[in-house]
Amino acid sequence: MRPFSTRRSIRPVRCLLAAAALGSAGLVGGFAATAQPAATSATTAAAPLDFKLDPVHCMALFRIHHVGAGQFWGMFDQVEGSMTYAEDGKTAPTFDVTVQVESVHSGTEKLDRTIIGPQFFNAKEYETIRFVSTGGESKGDGVWDITGDFTMHGVTRPVTAKVEFTGLAGNPVQKKAGFEATFEVKRSDYGMDWGVNNKALGDDVRLVVGLEGDWTR
């Protein structure tokens, strides 16, 4: 009876050990699968991951010279769109970013209405600002010069943005990637020229766009 009873008592332990072994093998396999693109990147570029922009953690800041004196900052807080990013950093990230003009914040309600009104962004006619990347060149250290079509006030023109990779966070199931883009445009190029001639407001507008996206798998 004893051996029998010993055998019976050992069986569950073996089963547990086997299950643990299988489970750990599975986990390792899972990590290996996740890490695989990086491992193969020595020979081929990793497939870019798709990210959907997280509107809560994206924003677009603009800066403009006011009456030739101070630099005035405003913000659009509704930024939507998508981007791609290859973890090996060999492929330039791509972006399709849309900003809702009516989401502007300047700190003053009346000024907000002026900015989105017909004098400037004319949001009732041109509801969005959009950037769609068309190419990119790596500058090293997670920095790219991303070229793309920038549409504002109904006018589309090519621009080049300096885009810095700010981080990739998460785990095999969930990932978040972040970028910060900086570029300048002349608003008169986009037909938004009120105050340029009399220097009430500068022509050059600097945009700083903070992007964070959720991996869509």
Place this chain on the structure above:
Amino acid sequence: MIKTVIFSMVLPVLAGGGLVALCWLLPPLRKWRWLSSACFGLALAVGVFASFVAENGVPPFPPAERAQWLGLAAVLAAIFAILGPMTGSAERERKWPATELVAFLAGAIVAGLPLIAELAGGEAKSMFSGTGPADQIAMGLATAFGFLALDKVVETRHGVTLPLAFFITFAALAPIADAASWITLTFLAAVAAGTSLVAALAARFSGGPSIGRGGLLAATVLLVVFPVAGYRQTYGEFPWWVWGVAAGAPIVLLPLENPWIAKLPPWAGLTLRLLCVAALAGVAVVVAIQSGSGGDDLNDYGGFN
């Protein structure tokens, strides 16, 4: 800001006001009946167009942007100012349906502006954001009935009454447009007000000329297009009727053309009429400013440059 005020307000008022002053004050020109009847409307159109161009450049036709209809409205006002006197003056040839026909045609043209723009090669789009056929018909009816309502007043009230009434009306539209944060419309209304004031001064010293059908049609077009543009294109936080009450304030002159008011001394009648216009326009301004406050006025836009 000083440059902006000079180019967008002072010079346009000088251009428009100078035109009407010349036409009404110089005897050879004053005797030219067509010119005398057209010059107030032409002055409004010249002033408004000059201000628009100073701010936004020459508007193309068909317009590329809806806001350019403001500049084109000035062109239409000029055309109406030129053609209006040719339809006969109310005092000489008031035969039905001539007046009504003029009103109907003017209203139809205003209502059909998007269609005309489309026929001229433009893309099919509404005149202002969110306006549809119903809005266009309403604008046409407002033009027609505005003209019909005030044609009789134009016939009766020569001299300073109507230029001052239009001065008050346009002067009220300027702060309302500012409360809605549209700088261009603010300047255009201010220029129309300034031009009307110069016209009133000229009328005071030139024997009381009539603004004529040309002047009435031009003013009516501007008073229809300005508020609709202001309401549809901006984000003003006040009710829509503010625009309508301010722009429609001169209509109050019609019921004041009655035997009781006519018995008052001229100065009392004039004062009463202008007070009634000012009361209506004033209510609109107060509501707009109270609802649309919170900013730093023109310093928001340009400061002191």
